[in-house]
Amino acid sequence: MLEKIDLSRQLPKADYKKAKDKLERKLATLQRQAKDLQMPVIIVFEGWDAAGKGTLINELILPLDPRGFSVHSTLPPNEEEALRPFLWRFWRDTPARGRIAIFDRSWYRHVLNDRVDRVVKGRRLQQSYQDILSFERQLADDGNIIIKFFLHISKKEQKKRFNKLRKNKVTAWRVTQDDLRRHKQYNAYLEAIEDMLARTDSDFAPWTVIEAHDHRFATLKIFNTVIAAVQHGIKAAQRRTKPEPGPAPAEELPSALAATVLDNVDLSLALERDDYHRELKKKQKRLRDLEYGIYMRRIPVVILYEGWDAAGKGGNIRRLTQELDPRGYEVVPIAAPNDVEKQHHYLWRFWTQMPKAGHIAIFDRSWYGRVLVERVEGFCTEADWKRAFHEINEMEEHLTNFGTVLLKFWLHIDQAEQLRRFREREKTPHKKWKITEEDWRNRKQWKRYKVAVEEMLLRTSTAYAPWTIVESNCKWHARVKVLDTVIRAVEEKGLA
Amino acid sequence: MLEKIDLSRQLPKADYKKAKDKLERKLATLQRQAKDLQMPVIIVFEGWDAAGKGTLINELILPLDPRGFSVHSTLPPNEEEALRPFLWRFWRDTPARGRIAIFDRSWYRHVLNDRVDRVVKGRRLQQSYQDILSFERQLADDGNIIIKFFLHISKKEQKKRFNKLRKNKVTAWRVTQDDLRRHKQYNAYLEAIEDMLARTDSDFAPWTVIEAHDHRFATLKIFNTVIAAVQHGIKAAQRRTKPEPGPAPAEELPSALAATVLDNVDLSLALERDDYHRELKKKQKRLRDLEYGIYMRRIPVVILYEGWDAAGKGGNIRRLTQELDPRGYEVVPIAAPNDVEKQHHYLWRFWTQMPKAGHIAIFDRSWYGRVLVERVEGFCTEADWKRAFHEINEMEEHLTNFGTVLLKFWLHIDQAEQLRRFREREKTPHKKWKITEEDWRNRKQWKRYKVAVEEMLLRTSTAYAPWTIVESNCKWHARVKVLDTVIRAVEEKGLA
Numbered sequence: 001m002l003e004k005i006d007l008s009r010q011l012p013k014a015d016y017k018k019a020k021d022k023l024e025r026k027l028a029t030l031q032r033q034a035k036d037l038q039m040p041v042i043i044v045f046e047g048w049d050a051a052g053k054g055t056l057i058n059e060l061i062l063p064l065d066p067r068g069f070s071v072h073s074t075l076p077p078n079e080e081e082a083l084r085p086f087l088w089r090f091w092r093d094t095p096a097r098g099r100i101a102i103f104d105r106s107w108y109r110h111v112l113n114d115r116v117d118r119v120v121k122g123r124r125l126q127q128s129y130q131d132i133l134s135f136e137r138q139l140a141d142d143g144n145i146i147i148k149f150f151l152h153i154s155k156k157e158q159k160k161r162f163n164k165l166r167k168n169k170v171t172a173w174r175v176t177q178d179d180l181r182r183h184k185q186y187n188a189y190l191e192a193i194e195d196m197l198a199r200t201d202s203d204f205a206p207w208t209v210i211e212a213h214d215h216r217f218a219t220l221k222i223f224n225t226v227i228a229a230v231q232h233g234i235k236a237a238q239r240r241t242k243p244e245p246g247p248a249p250a251e252e253l254p255s256a257l258a259a260t261v262l263d264n265v266d267l268s269l270a271l272e273r274d275d276y277h278r279e280l281k282k283k284q285k286r287l288r289d290l291e292y293g294i295y296m297r298r299i300p301v302v303i304l305y306e307g308w309d310a311a312g313k314g315g316n317i318r319r320l321t322q323e324l325d326p327r328g329y330e331v332v333p334i335a336a337p338n339d340v341e342k343q344h345h346y347l348w349r350f351w352t353q354m355p356k357a358g359h360i361a362i363f364d365r366s367w368y369g370r371v372l373v374e375r376v377e378g379f380c381t382e383a384d385w386k387r388a389f390h391e392i393n394e395m396e397e398h399l400t401n402f403g404t405v406l407l408k409f410w411l412h413i414d415q416a417e418q419l420r421r422f423r424e425r426e427k428t429p430h431k432k433w434k435i436t437e438e439d440w441r442n443r444k445q446w447k448r449y450k451v452a453v454e455e456m457l458l459r460t461s462t463a464y465a466p467w468t469i470v471e472s473n474c475k476w477h478a479r480v481k482v483l484d485t486v487i488r489a490v491e492e493k494g495l496a
Numbered sequence: 497m498l499e500k501i502d503l504s505r506q507l508p509k510a511d512y513k514k515a516k517d518k519l520e521r522k523l524a525t526l527q528r529q530a531k532d533l534q535m536p537v538i539i540v541f542e543g544w545d546a547a548g549k550g551t552l553i554n555e556l557i558l559p560l561d562p563r564g565f566s567v568h569s570t571l572p573p574n575e576e577e578a579l580r581p582f583l584w585r586f587w588r589d590t591p592a593r594g595r596i597a598i599f600d601r602s603w604y605r606h607v608l609n610d611r612v613d614r615v616v617k618g619r620r621l622q623q624s625y626q627d628i629l630s631f632e633r634q635l636a637d638d639g640n641i642i643i644k645f646f647l648h649i650s651k652k653e654q655k656k657r658f659n660k661l662r663k664n665k666v667t668a669w670r671v672t673q674d675d676l677r678r679h680k681q682y683n684a685y686l687e688a689i690e691d692m693l694a695r696t697d698s699d700f701a702p703w704t705v706i707e708a709h710d711h712r713f714a715t716l717k718i719f720n721t722v723i724a725a726v727q728h729g730i731k732a733a734q735r736r737t738k739p740e741p742g743p744a745p746a747e748e749l750p751s752a753l754a755a756t757v758l759d760n761v762d763l764s765l766a767l768e769r770d771d772y773h774r775e776l777k778k779k780q781k782r783l784r785d786l787e788y789g790i791y792m793r794r795i796p797v798v799i800l801y802e803g804w805d806a807a808g809k810g811g812n813i814r815r816l817t818q819e820l821d822p823r824g825y826e827v828v829p830i831a832a833p834n835d836v837e838k839q840h841h842y843l844w845r846f847w848t849q850m851p852k853a854g855h856i857a858i859f860d861r862s863w864y865g866r867v868l869v870e871r872v873e874g875f876c877t878e879a880d881w882k883r884a885f886h887e888i889n890e891m892e893e894h895l896t897n898f899g900t901v902l903l904k905f906w907l908h909i910d911q912a913e914q915l916r917r918f919r920e921r922e923k924t925p926h927k928k929w930k931i932t933e934e935d936w937r938n939r940k941q942w943k944r945y946k947v948a949v950e951e952m953l954l955r956t957s958t959a960y961a962p963w964t965i966v967e968s969n970c971k972w973h974a975r976v977k978v979l980d981t982v983i984r985a986v987e988e989k990g991l992a
Contacts, residue, residue, distance in 0.1 A: 025926045032929055054821050061822075062814055066860060067829035071822040079575045104822055170785055289666055318558055325550050326557070326567040326600055333563035339835035364562060430521045433528055 001194055005209060007154055011216040023223040024063035030230045031064055031100065037237050038097040040144045041230060044106045047151025048189075049179045050161040051212045053104055056151065059219045060226065061102065069100035074109055083298070083356040085402040086110050086128070087135050091351035094139060096343035107132055108196060115192050116185060127401050129199050134394040140204030141387060142345045145233040147226055148205060150197060151212040155186040243381045249455075251447040261457050261469065262450060265412050270474035280476075283483040284323040290487065291328045293495040295358045300404040302355065303486060304363040306372065307411025308449075309439045310421040312475045316411065317362055319479040320486065329360035334369065346370055346380075346388075347395055354399070366408075367392055371456050376448050389459040400464040405489050408465060409482055410457065411472045415446055497690055501705060503650055507712040519719040520559035526726045527560055527596065533733050534593040536640045537726060540602045543647025544685075545675045546657040547708045549600055552647065555715045556722070557598065564594070570601035579794070579852040581898040582606050582624070583631050587847035590635060592839035603628055604692060611688050612681060623897050625695050630890040636700030637883060638841045641729040643722055644701060646693060647708040651682040739877045745951075747943035757953050757965065758946060761908050766970035776972075779979040780819040786983065787824045789991040791854045796900040798851065799982060800859040802868065803907025804945075805935045806917040808971045812907065813858055815975040816982065825856035830865065842866055842876075842884075843891055850895070862904075863888055867952050872944050885955040896960040901985050904961060905978055906953065907968045911942055 034041055043060070045053045057071060072093045081089045087107060095101035110128050114120040120128055136146055153161075162183065165171045182189065201207045208225045212218045271279070294301060303320075305313045321329055332353050341349040347367060355361035370392075375385040400406055413421075422443070425435040442449070461467045468485050472478035530537055539556070541549045553567060568589045577585045583603060591597035606624050610616040616624055632642055649657075658679065661667045678685065697703045704721045708714045767775070790797060799816075801809045817825055828849050837845040843863060851857035866888075871881040896902055909917075918939070921931040938945070957963045964981050968974035 028926065054823070057822050058818060058820075062818065066810065066813060066827040067831065070826070073823035075823075102822075173788060292669060314562065317562060322554060322558065324554075326553050326598075327550070327569035327571075330566070331562040335563065430524065 001197070002152055002190060002209065005152060005211060007152065007157070007211050007213045009211050009217050010214040011220060013216070016216040016220065019220055020223070023220065023227065026227055027060075027223060028063045028065070030227060030234070031068055033234055034100075034145075034230055035068055035098040037234060038143075039230075039233055039237055040095040040097050040139075040142075041100040041233075042095060042139065042144055042146045043100065043102045043226065044108070044146070044148040045102070045104055045151065046106060046108050046112070046149065047210070047212065048153050048158055049182060050158050050165070050175075051151035051153045052215060052218065053151060055215070056210075056212075056218060056222060057102060057104055060222060064100065068098070069102060070095070071102045071104060074103060074105035074107075076109075080356070083358065084300075084354060085398050085404075087131060087398060088351060088354060090135070091348060094144070094344060094348060096340070097143070098343075107135065108200075111196050111200075112189065112192055116182075116188050124401075131394075131398050131401070132200055133202065134391075134398070136200075136202065136205040138347070138391050138394070139345060141391075143237070145229055146205035147229045148200075148207045149210050149222060149225070150193065150207055151210045151218065153212050155183070157213055158183055158186070243383060247382070248376055248378060248445075249448045249451040251451065260454050262412060262454060265469055265471055267412070267414055267417070267471050267473040269471040269477050271476040271480060273476070276476035276480065279480045280319060280483070283480060283487060284319070286487055287320075287483060287490075288323045288325070290490045290495055291324050291360070294360065294490060295328055297493070297495065298357040299490070299493055299495075300355050300357045300399075300402065301360040301407075301486075301490070302363070302399060302404055303360065303407045303409070304366040304368070305409050305411060306365060306368050307409070307470075307472065308413050308418055309442055310418050310425070310435075311411035311413045311472045312478060313364055313411055315475060316409075316470075316472075316479050316482055317364060320362065320482060324360075328358075329362060330355065331362045331364060334363060334365040346384075347391060351395075357403070367395070368408075368456060368460075371460075372449065372452050375452050376445060389456075392460055393462055393465075396460075396462065396465040405493060406465045407486060407489055408460075408467045409485075410453070410467055410469045411478060412469055413472050415443075417473045418443065497693070498648055498686060498705065501648060501707060503648065503653070503707050503709045505707050505713050506710040507716060509712070512712040512716065515716055516719070519716065519723065522723055523556075523719060524559045524561070526723060526730070527564055529730055530596070530641075530726055531564055531594040533730060534639075535726075535729055535733055536591040536593050536635075536638075537596040537729075538591060538635065538640055538642045539596065539598045539722065540604070540642070540644040541598070541600055541647065542602060542604050542608070542645065543706070543708065544649050544654055545678060546654050546661070546671075547647035547649045548711060548714065549647060551711070552706075552708075552714060552718060553598060553600055556718060560596065565596035565598060566591070567598045567600060570599060570603075570605055572605075576852070579854065580796075580850060581894055581900075583627055583894060584847060584850060586631070587844060590640070590840060590844060592836070593639070594839075603631065604696075607692050607696075608685065608688050612678075612684050620897075627890075627894050627897070628696055629698065630887075630894070632696075632698065632701040634843070634887050634890070635841060637887075639733070641725055642701035643725045644696075644703045645706050645718060645721070646689065646703055647706045647714065649708050651679070653709055654679055654682070739879060743878070744872055744874060744941075745944045745947040747947065756950050758908060758950060761965055761967055763908070763910055763913070763967050763969040765967040765973050767972040767976060769972070772972035772976065775976045776815060776979070779976060779983060780815070782983055783816075783979060783986075784819045784821070786986050786991055787820050787856070790856065790986060791824055793989070793991065794853040795986070795989055795991075796851050796853045796895075796898065797856040797903075797982075797986070798859070798895060798900055799856065799903045799905070800862040800864070801905050801907060802862060802864050803905070803966075803968065804909050804914055805938055806914050806921070806930075807907035807909045807968045808974060809860055809907055811971060812905075812966075812968075812975050812978055813860060816858065816978060820856075824854075825858060826851065827858045827860060830859060830861040842880075843887060847891075853899070863891070864904075864952060864956075867956075868945065868948050871948050872941060885952075888956055889958055889961075892956075892958065892961040901989060902961045903982060903985055904956075904963045905981075906949070906963055906965050907974060908965055909968050911939075913969045914939065 045057055047053055061069060061071065070093075077086070077089065090107045093101060093103075110120060111125065111132070115125060140146055162175050162179065165175050197207050197209070210218050210221055305317060307313055317331060321331065337346070337349060350367045353361065370380065370388040371385050374380045396406055422435055422439060425431040457467050470478045470481050541553060543549055557565060557567065566589075573582070573585065586603045589597060589599075606616060607621065607628070611621060636642055658671050658675065661671050693703050693705070706714050706717055801813060803809055813827060817827065833842070833845060846863045849857065866876065866884040867881050870876045892902055918931055918935060921927040953963050966974045966977050
């Protein structure tokens with residue numbers, strides 16, 4: 001496909017100046033409109049070395065208001081980045097609503113350079129393509145306009161440009177040994193690029209190949225493409241009517257989901273005091289030893305807690321971490337999103353907090369808030385939370401593909417036990433702050449929450465990231481069960 | 497001093513349990529009170545290897561609400577951190593209002609390990625102490641409670657603990673070669689520690705030495721110290737009456753400052769069109785070549801723009817960056833602080849955005865907002881902006897000590913020119929968005945702003961970070977002058 005492209009297209013200087021002035025103004029206007037509509041825009045520049053990415057990006061940003069965009073240069077991953085799934089750093093850099101993010105190289109590095117260098121191959125290559133498609137689709141579903149350019153030059157043209165740079169003492173440094181090596185591999189890259197363009201061209205994130213021999217032609221084609229895409233996005237956004245939050249879940253499950261998990265939980269499971277103390281100490285010590293292995297073997301561990309109010313999440317997390325080295329773990333408490341977080345995809349704030357390989361992140365509540373509290377209380381639309389099941393599964397698959405040990409605990413108690421604990425909290429001076437009006441309000445919604453929980457357990461229990469239901473009427477049992485589950489999951493990674 | 501401390505103090509188990517229960521509850525209550533008062537708390541743990549930092553931190557955090565604190569482990573700086581001034585990562589990790597930040601080792605690494613290893617010595621050691629004192633004082637002035645522990649054990653005790661760990665196969669790995677090397681250097685460290693404790697013990701951030709031979713004694717002393725400090729802070733906060741914003745500046749300067757800078761600026765300086773285009777191209781090209789040297793020599797560059805509305809900041813920045821490689825620079829636009837930023841010291845958001853060594857950060861407006869718009873509009877108190885002059889100078893000194901090229905541009909136009917530009921903006925369709933009601937309001941305050949600007953120029957023009965006033969009635973002159981100033985400053989770093 002790339003070989004059939006006519007690279008000889010040129011544009012005379014006189015036509016160029018006038019056309020460009022007009023397009024620049026158009027683009028500046030569109031940037032303001034996109035901002036007013038809170039529409040995020042992602043522009044990806046990929047292309048051959050010496051195809052002129054830097055210069056063309058500069059042309060594109062010149063008419064833009066610098067307060068509204070960022071340019072992200074994708075170098076080989078640094079220490080922080082290499083210890084995380086490959087999409088981590090790109091999630092971090094996705095634009096806030098109304099902003100433009102321009103990527104000078106991007107997540108496609110992974111299926112180009114890493115592929116040609118055979119760092120990524122076989123099944124991992126397929127996974128990477130799938131991860132990329134999910135990533136782009138999730139962002140598009142959240143309102144992002146995604147524009148992807150591939151700057152194309154022939155092998156001969158590349159050679160010519162390298163030679164010109166090398167002849168001049170001031171610019172010779174810009175051609176590196178790696179550039180020359182890749183030039184020799186032009187055909188291997190060509191194949192990888194064709195494959196990439198074919199597999200990742202989609203309605204929601206299409207590729208545009210830019211004939212980059214003539215700078216003027218390339219500049220105007222880029223301007224025109226961005227303008228068309230943003231205009232299209234603006235029109236679509238204006239047509240869209242703001243959907244109402246969905247109805248609260250019914251108090252009963254639809255019959256198709258009638259086999260309920262929660263009703264079959266054996267809440268009579270309990271431990272005696274002496275057994276508890278013995279087991280707790282033993283398992284805490286075991287986990288502390290494993291923590292060192294986790295670090296040495298660079299295993300990322302993600303543990304998340306969901307559960308009814310007063311199910312004992314806080315106390316459970318404390319027992320889990322009591323003997324751990326604080327350098328090896330972090331507890332990430334999740335409350336309502338703040339200002340900055342609201343300006344992003346709802347998964348953004350979780351992505352940015354994923355642990356480095358070798359570390360343990362413990363989420364006290366999690367991304368499941370989307371299909372629990374946000375669903376029940378109508379903080380998001382029905383389409384939002386319905387889409388979330390799939391988005392969550394994709395994220396968790398990406399994490400586990402990277403080797404993450406991912407554990408999800410639902411701390412379960414029954415209504416009677418919750419009532420007992422609420423009352424105890426009200427009676428005990430130093431526990432009173434733990435119980436608020438909101439807890440009582442949530443309690444009244446028990447049935448609706450139960451429907452949401454059941455559906456969550458059903459739709460997000462996957463082979464790679466199953467839920468563990470923790471019978472928590474007896475806190476002692478619950479604490480030991482969580483410790484035990486974590487220990488076994490880590491041991492399965494081959495740690496002794 | 498440390499050698500005179502009685503390390504034999506112990507606590508019987510029975511007393512301990514009861515006392516600890518009580519202190520834990522007290523601490524949990526205080527955490528909630530500090531949160532309600534929006535008071536940030538910083539707790540530093542320094543001490544000998546094997547003194548028990550990890551375990552004692554775990555004891556301290558056990559009664560705390562995990563949603564309200566973070567533990568930061570200070571390892572040797574990673575790639576991101578090593579390329580920035582040493583306090584950068586600690587600024588980043590300072591707690592938001594109402595939160596507790598616990599540091600497992602801290603900025604004191606720099607005057608302990610780095611000093612004993614002779615990485616930091618002589619003048620740089622003195623600077624480091626000064627930087628640390630400024631850092632702590634600025635945070636204390638902003639309402640932070642700072643508590644610093646040094647966990648002390650004797651050389652003999654350290655040896656005993658190392659031996660015990662090494663005898664057991666499961667724990668042997670915890671004693672590293674570095675630990676043993678440092679054990680041999682116990683006396684060199686002792687000297688560095690004594691010096692550190694003496695020089696950095698202050699009213700606003702006092703040290704407490706913890707006799708750490710007996711775990712129980714150490715635990716209770718830590719609890720008691722934290723409780724006393726937080727209680728003291730709470731009382732002080734409650735006594736403090738909320739100060740009113742200061743009066744807007746007078747329209748005239750106090751006579752002591754009467755020699756004004758701005759009135760003597762020669763605004764007739766101008767360039768002809770042809771000269772402008774020739775000079776611009778030449779200097780842009782020169783800066784592009786220097787950009788590579790900046791990267792190779794790992795020089796951090798900070799360029800900030802302040803100036804009157806419509807003075808031409810945006811256009812000036814664009815000409816500065818037009819030919820640069822986008823991977824080497826970033827434009828950081830500064831607007832009103834967001835939710836998250838408001839929860840921190842006002843310098844926090846600037847600290848977190850300081851460039852890596854080898855990169856250029858261009859601030860479009862800056863930390864000077866504190867002494868300009870925030871002062872004139874009464875967004876902060878008089879005490880706040882008066883303190884800011886000194887705080888800013890300290891921050892800039894810290895940056896330049898690290899080798900940063902720091903350039904500060906005031907883009908100056910007169911009132912007549914501003915009026916002409918405002919009117920032009922109103923008349924030109926594609927410029928109309930640039931002019932708002934607020935611009936007209938600010939214009940009415942010209943005299944008050946002028947007083948603020950004059951005082952800023954006077955108080956923050958330092959030898960290490962002088963202001964450059966850019967005569968901007970002629971935009972062409974202004975653009976070439978900025979380019980020229982940047983080029984000369986970079987060349988002075990020895991780049992050809």
